[in-house]
Every structure is written in structure tokens, then in C-alpha cells.
Amino acid sequence: MARNVNAWKTVDKFTIFLYLILVFFGWISIYAASYDFDQASIFDFAERSGKQLVWIGLSFILAFCIMLIDARMFETYAYLIYTGFIILLLFTFAFAQEVKGSRSWLMITDTIRLQPAEFAKFATALAVAKMFNGYNFKFTQPSNFFKIVGLVVLPLVIIVLQKETGSALVYFSFILMMYREGMTGLVLFGGIMAIVYFVLGIKYSAIDWLGAPLGEVIVLVLICVALIFIVRYFAENKRVARTLSYFYILAALVVAILLLCKVAVPIFYVLMGVVAVSVVYLLLVYWTTFSSKILVSVAVTIVSVAFMFSCNYFFNKLQQHQRTRIEVLLGMTEDLHDAGYNVNQSKIAIGSGGMWGKGFLNGTQTKLKYVPEQDTDFIFCTIGEEEGFWGSCLVLALYTALILRIMVIAERQPRPFGRVYAYSVLGIFFFHLFINIGMVIGLCPVIGIPLPFFSYGGSSLWGFTILLFILLRIDASRGEHF
Amino acid sequence: MRKDYNLEKRKFVIAGAVLVIVAVYVVRLFSLQVGDNDYKRYADGNAFQRKTLYPSRGFIYDRNDELLVYNQPAYDVMMIPREVHDLDTLDFCNTLGITLEEFDRYIDDMKDRRKNPGYSTYTPQVFMTQLSTQDYGRFQEKLYRYPGFYTQNRVLRQYSRPIAANVLGNIREVGVSDIERDDYYRRGDYMGDLGIEKSYEEVLRGMKGEEILLRDAYGRIKGKYEDGRYDVQPVSGRNITLSIDADLQAYGEKLMQNKTGAIVAIEPSTGEILALVSSPTYDPSLLVGRERGKNYARLTRDPSNPLYDRALLARYPPGSTFKPTQALILLQEGIVTPETRYPCTGGFVVGGLKVGCHAHAAPINLVPSLATSCNAYYCYGLRSMLDNRQQYDSTSTAYEVWKEHLVSMGYGYQLGIDMPTESRGYLPNRHVYDKVYGVGGWRALTIISIAIGQGEILATPLQIANLAATIANRGYFYTPHVVKAIQDSVIDSLYLQRRYPTIDARYYDYVVEGMRMAVTDGTCRTANLPDIEVCGKTGTAQNSHGRDHSAFMGFAPMNDPQIAIAVYVENAGFGATYGVPIGSLMMEYYLKGEIDPSRKHLEERMFNSKVEGNSGKKR
Structure with missing residues (x-):
């Protein structure tokens, strides 16, 4: 009817009122x-x-x-x-x-x-x-x-x-x-994270921190933190998320203590190791739970690391004026x-x-x-x-x-x-x-x-x-x- | 109808994202607009072209309102570096009549932050200064071809007569140290250098104004900001009237030509300086315009050092012009009375010491001693004072009393003339002698030559002229000054107050009488004018630089003094040879306006004579 x-x-x-005012x-x-x-x-x-x-x-x-x-x-x-x-x-x-x-x-x-x-x-x-x-x-x-x-x-x-x-x-x-x-919200989340990784990776790529580019160190840390959130809210596995957080806190403490004792820490390799261990751990979880979302989390992490490595490469492949625009926006030049x-x-x-x-x-x-x-x-x-x-x-x-x-x-x-x-x-x-x-x-x-x-x-x-x-x-x- | 309540919750995520981003933008806007940052300043620099409006510099007149110094326009080429583009350098250089090398040098000078601390590519910078009128015309015509360039009016000085360079001074472009010292100045500005241009800089320069013009992104002027509400009009510099009599000054400079030395003439009743001649001198126009640098360097290198103002800076032994001060001190201290006589046996001879004198009747009392300039009288007098143990407990004490009287008469310290520099002369205190001879190791005889203005004592021509004025006034003087009046203002009250030396007025009459007798019957009879009662005192100052300096100090008329004068001609011999004729001619010229025919030969002789001096010489 x-x-x-x-x-x-x-x-x-x-809405018409708002429209008229704006116009x-x-x-x-x-x-x-x-x-x-x-x-x-x-x-x-x-x-x-x-x-x-x-x-x-x-x-x-x-x-x-x-x-x-x-x-x-x-x-x-x-x-x-x-x-x-x-x-x-x-x-x-x-x-x-x-x-x-x-x-x-x-x-x-x-x-x-x-x-x-x-x-x-x-x-x-x-x-x-x-x-x-x-x-x-x-x-x-x-x-x-x-x-x-x-x-x-x-x-x-x-x-x-x-x-x-x-x-x-x-x-x-x-x-x-x-x-x-x-x-899935993962796309939105992934998109935002990609922008964040790109910005940080490019902006701080020239700064050296403990023998590694600061940009990559920050991005790797963020990938780990993001993984906790993905596992917690996307894969909805509280237990695994908690285990991951404990692991990261432990790793962070060990690195901090070593740094305080003035031991030279190859920070980049340590972080890569931490990411690798997380991936292996999640694969083991998948082995027992067969949760496809865990597998997606692993995939996101691996793609993120790959993205990080490719960022600088693609950035340098950009045309000069585009690169300058980005550098200006990021306050680099x-x-x-x-x-x-x-x-x-x-x-x-x-x-x-x-x-x-x-x-x-x-x-x-x-x-x-x-x-x-x-x-x-x-x-x-x-x-x-x-x-x-x-x-x-x-x-x-x-x-x-x-x-x-x-x-x-x-x-x-x-x-x-x-x-x-x-x-x-x-x-x-x-x-x-x-x-x-x-x-x-x-x-x-x-x-x-x-x-x-x-x-x-x-x-x-x-x-x-x-x-x-x-x-x-x-x-x-x-x-x-x- | 399908509804997924789980998905519906996502609206909060979306709304949250919108609000977060809007919040971030609000924070950013706050920090840009309200927070502390430079954007406002940048905006002003962008849109406002602040054009400085230069005030006209004050004119300078002589005491008879004859215009001596006025202004002529000059043009500077200014550039705003950021706005210069597509410059055809070669064409530009041809138009300005400069070479490419000069162009590069001007640019380098402009960008050099040591020379130009205010350099910025956003603000107008001085590219080159003092364009000639022809170059200016040519440049102005082609200006449209040179974006970023424009011309700025400036003020240069023009002199109506080539006299009084030492008094007037000149103006020069400010240097880095001037800019750092006073932030009124910007590169390319002018400031007074030497003379009253320097000492009265703040009166003469006025206040710069500012015009705020709006300009667009292409540098085109779009009119006045807020119709000129924030513009500041320049305030013209105030005019100055000198106490100098231009004719007298010119006459003095002519008398002194080819001689080294100084003339200072003062009006006793006011302390106004009527003439301040330093010789050799120069034409002040030499230090104007683009040739200034070259001419200045030439004057600096000149062995006779014309830039050295001998009237204020040269320190001469006062010689016999000092004797009136001695007479006054001896009378004041009661060492002599006008009747006290001292012997003179061809000089002052005590023990192995002899201060020579010339033939005159002896023994002699005070008035004739001044007239004949008897050395012996003053040597005896000083010895009587310094060795007087009833009155003073030691030579040192007596000496200090003697010295303090002289200080009160203007010796040993700067008088305070309104010129940038002035020498204080030299009047040693007892410690100087203590150091040389040991404490208690000196007596009157040790330093006896100071009694006749020789020895350590040094004075400037200004100090000696001031003594003449003091005697003319019978006991007081005004601080000598060259500026008589300032437009819309008053001169410093310092110059309006009488200063009284520590000598009682009644003693001056004896000195005046002695100085009058010197003119009528004594050493300076040449100064005897037909119908003016001149008082004078010669000086023949021995010095370490060769022949004696010829000096004269005097005033006239005796009972209504209009002019007091001191003349020094270096290495010219007896005071009577040059000092007296020049001094008397000056007084006659000032009082009568012309020279009596009977004295024309004197004038002629002075104009044409030539004496090599040596003060201030570069060695």
C-alpha cells in the first residue's frame, strides 16, 4: 500500500536550515x-x-x-x-x-x-x-x-x-x-594503520636510534601493539591477546634493563625477532583452534612488516614534486x-x-x-x-x-x-x-x-x-x- | 525489513571518528590562531610595505640669521630582494652608471649581515646610495622594468659658505656600531659626524615617519593601510641658530690661512662663541655626497690634519697669557698687593737657576709687570706663595691652593662646550710632582716655570679665550657654547648660568689695567685701535716642537666688553708678530665691521704670511 x-x-x-546557512x-x-x-x-x-x-x-x-x-x-x-x-x-x-x-x-x-x-x-x-x-x-x-x-x-x-x-x-x-x-572494521583499521606507518616510517627514517632507523623501530613497535588489538577485538581471543601483551611487556623490560646497563642492543633485530615469535605463536594457536581470524591476524602482521619495508622504496620511486609535497607536509623539508x-x-x-x-x-x-x-x-x-x-x-x-x-x-x-x-x-x-x-x-x-x-x-x-x-x-x- | 543491531552500533564509531577529527582540527586552529606563533608577524611582513618617511634635517643659521647649512635632495636605490625577478643586470647597471663588479659588490655588501644586521629578503634594503639627479631621472623612467627596486628620497647637506667646517661638522652614513648602539638608525640612514651635527644630532635629525602601504602577492601597491590611520608623519629636525658670526668666522679663517693654530672669540656677556677658527681647515662641502668617502680619507691622510679642531683639542703651553691668572691668584692669596715690587735683573736669577726676561724698568709692581710681561715678577710671586710656610704648611698644600684657583678659572678640566669633543688641557696635581721628585722633594724653584705658563701646564685656545672673557666680565664667565638658540626649544640651562672663579671681583681691575697698559705702552701696542679701548696680553710660548708659538689674549672695549679673544699661531715666534695683529684685527672687524685704513697693511701681512705649524701632525 x-x-x-x-x-x-x-x-x-x-537540514534545510543548515544548508541555507552554509550556502x-x-x-x-x-x-x-x-x-x-x-x-x-x-x-x-x-x-x-x-x-x-x-x-x-x-x-x-x-x-x-x-x-x-x-x-x-x-x-x-x-x-x-x-x-x-x-x-x-x-x-x-x-x-x-x-x-x-x-x-x-x-x-x-x-x-x-x-x-x-x-x-x-x-x-x-x-x-x-x-x-x-x-x-x-x-x-x-x-x-x-x-x-x-x-x-x-x-x-x-x-x-x-x-x-x-x-x-x-x-x-x-x-x-x-x-x-x-x-x-569488516579491519579494513578501516588497516587503512589508518597504513597511513600511520607510512608517515612515521618516512618521517623518522633518517633518524638513527641504537643503530636502526627510528622510523622502522616505531613502526615495528606499533605493529606489535596493533596485533594485540586485532587479536583482542577482531579475533576475539582474550587469552591469546593477554599472553601476547605479557610477552611484549617482558621483552620491553629486558630491552630496557639491557639499555640501562649500557649493553648494545641490536634493537631492530630484537623487534623483528619479537614479531617473528608472535607470528609463530599465533600459528600454533591456529593449529589448536582453527580460527581463521587468527590466521587473518597473522596475515595482517606479515603484510604490515612488508608494507613497512616497501614504504621507503616506493617513496623514493615517487616523482620529485610528489615527494616534496609529502616531505613538506611531514615537516621534513x-x-x-x-x-x-x-x-x-x-x-x-x-x-x-x-x-x-x-x-x-x-x-x-x-x-x-x-x-x-x-x-x-x-x-x-x-x-x-x-x-x-x-x-x-x-x-x-x-x-x-x-x-x-x-x-x-x-x-x-x-x-x-x-x-x-x-x-x-x-x-x-x-x-x-x-x-x-x-x-x-x-x-x-x-x-x-x-x-x-x-x-x-x-x-x-x-x-x-x-x-x-x-x-x-x-x-x-x-x-x-x- | 532487515535490521542488524550489531551493525547499528557502528554509527557510534563513525560519529566518534567525525568528532575526533573535528576536535583535532579545532585544536589545530586554536594553536594557529590563538596560540603564540609568528603567523601574525609573517602576515604583516607579507601584506604591509612599511615605507620610511625621512624628515628634513634642521637648518643651521649663524647669529645674524644667515643660513649656513640646508638640505639638498638625494636618492637611494632600494631593493626588496624577494621581489626582484627577471632582472636584466646589464641594462640595470647601464642605467645606474655602475659596472657589473660594483653591482656585485653592492649586493654582497647588502647581504653581509656584519655590515647590514637588518638584512632580510622581505624588507626594503639599501642597494646603493646618493644617486645623482641625472641618474635618478634615468632610473626613475625605467623603474617599471626592475621589479623589486624603487627609489627613496634622502637628505644631504648643502653649505652656503665654505667656512666653519670644524664647528658645523657634517653627516655620514651610519655604520654597524651606530645601528647597534641606537636602534633608531637603519642601514643607509645618516647621522651627524663631528661638530654640532654630532653634538646636536637628536635636535637636528627630527623623527622618521612611516607609511604603511598594502601590497599584494605580486608586490603591487594597493593603497594605504586603513587610509593611513596608522601612518606616522615624520617630524622635521629643528633649526639651530649658532652663536658664530659667519663673517667674523670667515675673516678669522682668512687671517689664519697658511698658518697653523686657532682663534676663539667669545662674547663675554653671554659665553657665546663668536668665532671658532681652527687652521688649517677645509671646505665642509667636501664631505657631502658620493665623494665623501674619498675626500674624508684624503683629509685624514693630510699631514697637516685639517680635521683636527685645534681650537678645542690642541693643548698649548699658555705662555705669558697665563700671567693674568697668576696676578689674580697672588692678589687673592695676599701674597702681593698692587704695590708690591719685585726686582728684575734681566730675569729671575736664583742660585743656578735663571728665567730670562727682557729690558724694562725695574723693580716693578703688578700693573706694569703685566704690561711688560715681566717673567721675574711672576717667578718671585710664585716662589713667595709656594714657599710661604706661615700661610701654607707645605709646598704641596700651597700648590693645591694655587691649582684650585686655576681650576675655578676653567683650566685643567673640560669647560663643557656643546661640541662633541674638547680637551681638558693639562694642570698637574701635586701627586704628579710627588711622583717625579718624591714626596717633599720639590719646592717653588723646582717648578718655577709654571709661573709664566710654561713647564707642564697646557691649555686649549678655548680655555685661554674663556680667561679673557672672565677678565672682561671682572670675575665670572658663562660656559662657552656655539649654539645660541634652538627652534621651538631652549638651549641647555648650563649655558645660561654664570660661573664664578674663586677670585674676588675687585682684583680683576688691576689685571684689566695691566692688560690695557700692555696695549697702550707694553708688549701689544699693535693692538691699539684708534677709538676702541683694547685690553690684551701677548704670549710667546716655548714648546718642544720648534719655534715659539705666537699667542694673544684680549678683549675690547675695556669698559663694555663685546668680544674676548684668544689667538694661537703655532711656531710663529713672538706673540706680537702674529697673535697680536690677528687678535686685534678680529676685534676691530667685529666691533667696527671694517678695518681702519691705517691698519690695512697688518691685515694684508696676515693674509699673505705663511708659517709652518706642527700640531696634530701625523708622524
Whole structure:
């Protein structure tokens, strides 16, 4: 039995409220960021703030139209939409002119151009959600898992080929949704640990500690600690985890005493030995319990050690400018003119804002164009400089509220379709926030992706508007049974 | 409808991850924005171009408001190293008229932190200084081709007359030690060197201002920050009026040409110095502009050492100009009365000791002894004082009393003139003699030559002129000074207070009478002007550097003194030969404005004579 209700009555007003605030703040930030001293009006259509106002108006119409569409249509045509955008992406890749080194822009007229990659996100989210909603679909089945991954990776690969690596990386945000839908947490954990190992291994590789590179020593210790957690929480074997911890504490004590007695400890080999003993011990445990999760733990450990050894090798295989970017981010080298210039200027702009900021339109760093891409990827600098710490925190709080609100919406969906789509949206917003602001404050590598609703540009604004309003439309119909 | 409650718990993990990352970002933002760091400073360095506005340096006038020193514009080439790019070095050098080697040297000098402690690639640095007006015009036209370069207006000095170099001093670029000592200065700034440019530096220099300009990432100026609300306007230096009479100074320098020595003329009623001539001298314009370094080195190497201000620094034996001080001390201590007579048998002859004198009537009392400059009188007088065991318990005690009187008259210590340097002369205390002759090992006869201004005693021309002023005032003087007035300010109160030597005023009349008699009937009859009552005292100072110094000390008119003067001409023989004519011509010129035709020959002789001096010589 289907019951159609007026979508405007059940729509999530709080989310719309957040959306409107963010879009408004975004608009005045663009005005501030592109403000020139002799500029006249915020409504001047020759200026970026004026143009953005047009985009905003069109987004509102777009959002309104989405609200008029029957929620079921999105599910029904999900694969069609997905296919359509994949074709568009391929078409763009094949025929588009190069803009700033990438083939991702579709020229509508000379001045109006669209970036299909921004729209492919919602299409992918819809397709994935539809697949999850399939009858008797079990994500834990490997074949299903690979189907989902395939749906996500296909646009990713095309976008990488378009040389829009930043936009492509956004598709990794689907991992969050997959985690929620039952993917083993080990993948998430492994991913985080891989980043940690990489950072520490590279950053401290040049420092010598007791005859071994400090980076590798730290990573080996972390691998041991991680193993305890994996055995405890993934393999759920408290006894073995406890035994391992005792063993590590004992080993640590012995090493500490030897060091205090000024005995030269070949620390690297000792740690490798400890890891090897753990592996052998776990294999023995497997011999008695036949728990496959123990075997996975062993595999993770061995892969981790291998990863550690390969890190430095691959790092040195990277291209020079990529290596420099990473080195700058890790604070290993100071390169304030090339790779580090953007981030350094961005930090200067934000840092100079202080607690309360310099006031609207009073930022010197952003006004005087010290910060590159200041109305697109580095728009957060303007807020940081002009509105200070409290303004930055307010923006962060608004996003956090939006993300948590999406989570609330996701969890109240009656069907997997809505939930999966909602978590996909959540992941995409979170990823953009995480990378964009992290980059601007120097905590993440420079990956050129926009800050949702803030960065100048019609494509990204429309993309995020569609993403959000399809969710709101689906949510508005959550009471309908179909 | 499927619901997996175990999986639903994962929302907390996801929410937790979001909150943790947001928290990390908040902490990071806090440390960037609120925490203590340099980002604010960097931001200012980025966006603000602080342009120094140089004040005009104060002008210098003479006592008759004749402008002596004023300013001329000069231009420095400044560069902001970080902003220099695509420089066509060869074209740049051609425009500035420098060679590539000079270009490299300027760059090296600029980057050398020992020479330029304030070097930074972000801030304006002095590339080269003192561009000529032609080079400036050419450079300004092509400036757009050289990003990172601009010109900065500076102020150089210009002198209306080539006189009084020793008084005026000059300005020079600050050195590293100046920058370290006073953080007002930046590389390329100018400061006073020598003369009143140095001693009145803080009055003359004014205060630098600052203009804060906004500039964008490409270095383009986008206007004034906050419409100039934080700009600081420069404060012009204050003008100074000297007590020097430029005409008298010029006349004195002309009289002293080709001679070595000094003239100091003081207005007794105020202590204002009317002329402070040191010879040989130089044209102050030599030390202006880009040739300054070369000219300065040349003046330094010059064996006659023109940079040495003999009026303030040369220490001469005072010779007979010292006798008035002796007369005053003997009267004050009651050793002699005006009627006391001493014999003179061609000099002072006691035991094996003889201090020669010239022919005059004898025995002689105080007034004629000054007029004839009788050595014997003063030797007897000093012996009577130092060997007087009723009045003083030892020679040392008597000597100290004698010395203290002289100190009160300005000998032995700096007088406190408002010039950067001044010698204190030399007046030994008893310990010096104790050391040489042993305690108690000396008596009046041991040191008798000090009675006639010879021996160990040394004085500067300024101290001797000050004595003339003291006598002219009948018992007091003002600390001599060269600055009469400062615009919008007052001169140091030190220069407005009378200083009284320890001699009673009534005794001065005898000395004045003696000095008047010296002019009318004594040793300096050449100084006798037709209608002005001149008082004077010659000096013929024996010294270890060859011929005697010719000295004169005097004042005029006797009963309303307008000018007191001391003249020293090194190695020129008798006081009457050079000292008296020069001193009297100076007084006549100052009081009458012209030289009486009957005395023109004297003037002529002084202008054309030439005497080799030796003080301050490089050996």
C-alpha cells in the first residue's frame, strides 16, 4: 500500500536550515575572498560573488525540482542515472578540452562549463544504494562486496584518467558507508594503520636510534601493539591477546634493563625477532583452534612488516614534486616557495586571524591574493583570517551538525536504500571537510577538492545540492511504504 | 525489513571518528590562531610595505640669521630582494652608471649581515646610495622594468659658505656600531659626524615617519593601510641658530690661512662663541655626497690634519697669557698687593737657576709687570706663595691652593662646550710632582716655570679665550657654547648660568689695567685701535716642537666688553708678530665691521704670511 504525503511537510527542516546557512556564509566568503579594493557591489554579476549568486539561485530551483520528484523515481532509475553519468564522464574524458591540465570540464558555452565528476558522486551513491536494496542482498558475500566495489571504482578510474586525482579520491569515502553496512572494521583499521606507518616510517627514517632507523623501530613497535588489538577485538581471543601483551611487556623490560646497563642492543633485530615469535605463536594457536581470524591476524602482521619495508622504496620511486609535497607536509623539508607556498600562506592567513578575526573584508592576506585559489579550494582561509578562531569553529560546528544530522536521517530510514544512500552522502561530505580543511591548516596533503557550499563554482554547488536534496526527498517519504 | 543491531552500533564509531577529527582540527586552529606563533608577524611582513618617511634635517643659521647649512635632495636605490625577478643586470647597471663588479659588490655588501644586521629578503634594503639627479631621472623612467627596486628620497647637506667646517661638522652614513648602539638608525640612514651635527644630532635629525602601504602577492601597491590611520608623519629636525658670526668666522679663517693654530672669540656677556677658527681647515662641502668617502680619507691622510679642531683639542703651553691668572691668584692669596715690587735683573736669577726676561724698568709692581710681561715678577710671586710656610704648611698644600684657583678659572678640566669633543688641557696635581721628585722633594724653584705658563701646564685656545672673557666680565664667565638658540626649544640651562672663579671681583681691575697698559705702552701696542679701548696680553710660548708659538689674549672695549679673544699661531715666534695683529684685527672687524685704513697693511701681512705649524701632525 502506497501513501503519498506532501514532501514539504515531512522534509527535514533542520537540514534545510543548515544548508541555507552554509550556502549564505559561502556566498559572503566568496565575496570577501575575491573582494578587490576598488570593487563595487556584492551583487555585481561580473564578479565572482555575483556569479555565485546566480549559481545559488539555480541550486534553489534545482532543489525545489528534486523535492517535486517522487522518491521512488530515484530508486527506479538509479542504474540509468549511473550509466548516464559514466557515459558522460567517458565523453568528457574523450572530447573535453584540457583546462589546467585536466580533462574534466565540459564546455557548455565559452564561459559556462560543468564538471561531470561533481555529479557522478550522487549517481554512484544512488546505484550503490539500489544494489544494497536488492532482494536478499548480503554484503558479507564476497561477490556482492566486489560488485559494490566495482560500482565505486569505475567512476574513480575514469576521473583519475581525467587527471582529477582529488575528485577521484573522494570515492574512497564510500568505505565509511561500507563499514556501516558490515564490511569488516579491519579494513578501516588497516587503512589508518597504513597511513600511520607510512608517515612515521618516512618521517623518522633518517633518524638513527641504537643503530636502526627510528622510523622502522616505531613502526615495528606499533605493529606489535596493533596485533594485540586485532587479536583482542577482531579475533576475539582474550587469552591469546593477554599472553601476547605479557610477552611484549617482558621483552620491553629486558630491552630496557639491557639499555640501562649500557649493553648494545641490536634493537631492530630484537623487534623483528619479537614479531617473528608472535607470528609463530599465533600459528600454533591456529593449529589448536582453527580460527581463521587468527590466521587473518597473522596475515595482517606479515603484510604490515612488508608494507613497512616497501614504504621507503616506493617513496623514493615517487616523482620529485610528489615527494616534496609529502616531505613538506611531514615537516621534513621547508619549501616555502614551491610546494609549501600555498599551505604556508594559508597558515599565515588563518594564523593572523587570531581569536576574533580581522573583521569582514579586513583580511589583508586574502585580499592581497597571497593565498592561492582563495575563493575555491582555500576559501576557509578567508573565514580563518576575517572571522578568527570563533568563525572557523562556527563553520566546523555547522558541518559537524550537518554530518551528524545526516547520520540521524540515515539511521531512521526504513529501507537499506535510504540508509546506504544517506551514509554515502555522509561519507562524501565528511571526506571533503576532512581533506579540505585539513589541507588548509596544514594537516593533510594538498588535494584540490572543494569545501561543500563554500568554494566558488556552480558544478560543485549543484553537485552537493543534488546530493543533499535527493537524500532529503527520500527521507521525506520515509513514512511511505513501498 | 532487515535490521542488524550489531551493525547499528557502528554509527557510534563513525560519529566518534567525525568528532575526533573535528576536535583535532579545532585544536589545530586554536594553536594557529590563538596560540603564540609568528603567523601574525609573517602576515604583516607579507601584506604591509612599511615605507620610511625621512624628515628634513634642521637648518643651521649663524647669529645674524644667515643660513649656513640646508638640505639638498638625494636618492637611494632600494631593493626588496624577494621581489626582484627577471632582472636584466646589464641594462640595470647601464642605467645606474655602475659596472657589473660594483653591482656585485653592492649586493654582497647588502647581504653581509656584519655590515647590514637588518638584512632580510622581505624588507626594503639599501642597494646603493646618493644617486645623482641625472641618474635618478634615468632610473626613475625605467623603474617599471626592475621589479623589486624603487627609489627613496634622502637628505644631504648643502653649505652656503665654505667656512666653519670644524664647528658645523657634517653627516655620514651610519655604520654597524651606530645601528647597534641606537636602534633608531637603519642601514643607509645618516647621522651627524663631528661638530654640532654630532653634538646636536637628536635636535637636528627630527623623527622618521612611516607609511604603511598594502601590497599584494605580486608586490603591487594597493593603497594605504586603513587610509593611513596608522601612518606616522615624520617630524622635521629643528633649526639651530649658532652663536658664530659667519663673517667674523670667515675673516678669522682668512687671517689664519697658511698658518697653523686657532682663534676663539667669545662674547663675554653671554659665553657665546663668536668665532671658532681652527687652521688649517677645509671646505665642509667636501664631505657631502658620493665623494665623501674619498675626500674624508684624503683629509685624514693630510699631514697637516685639517680635521683636527685645534681650537678645542690642541693643548698649548699658555705662555705669558697665563700671567693674568697668576696676578689674580697672588692678589687673592695676599701674597702681593698692587704695590708690591719685585726686582728684575734681566730675569729671575736664583742660585743656578735663571728665567730670562727682557729690558724694562725695574723693580716693578703688578700693573706694569703685566704690561711688560715681566717673567721675574711672576717667578718671585710664585716662589713667595709656594714657599710661604706661615700661610701654607707645605709646598704641596700651597700648590693645591694655587691649582684650585686655576681650576675655578676653567683650566685643567673640560669647560663643557656643546661640541662633541674638547680637551681638558693639562694642570698637574701635586701627586704628579710627588711622583717625579718624591714626596717633599720639590719646592717653588723646582717648578718655577709654571709661573709664566710654561713647564707642564697646557691649555686649549678655548680655555685661554674663556680667561679673557672672565677678565672682561671682572670675575665670572658663562660656559662657552656655539649654539645660541634652538627652534621651538631652549638651549641647555648650563649655558645660561654664570660661573664664578674663586677670585674676588675687585682684583680683576688691576689685571684689566695691566692688560690695557700692555696695549697702550707694553708688549701689544699693535693692538691699539684708534677709538676702541683694547685690553690684551701677548704670549710667546716655548714648546718642544720648534719655534715659539705666537699667542694673544684680549678683549675690547675695556669698559663694555663685546668680544674676548684668544689667538694661537703655532711656531710663529713672538706673540706680537702674529697673535697680536690677528687678535686685534678680529676685534676691530667685529666691533667696527671694517678695518681702519691705517691698519690695512697688518691685515694684508696676515693674509699673505705663511708659517709652518706642527700640531696634530701625523708622524
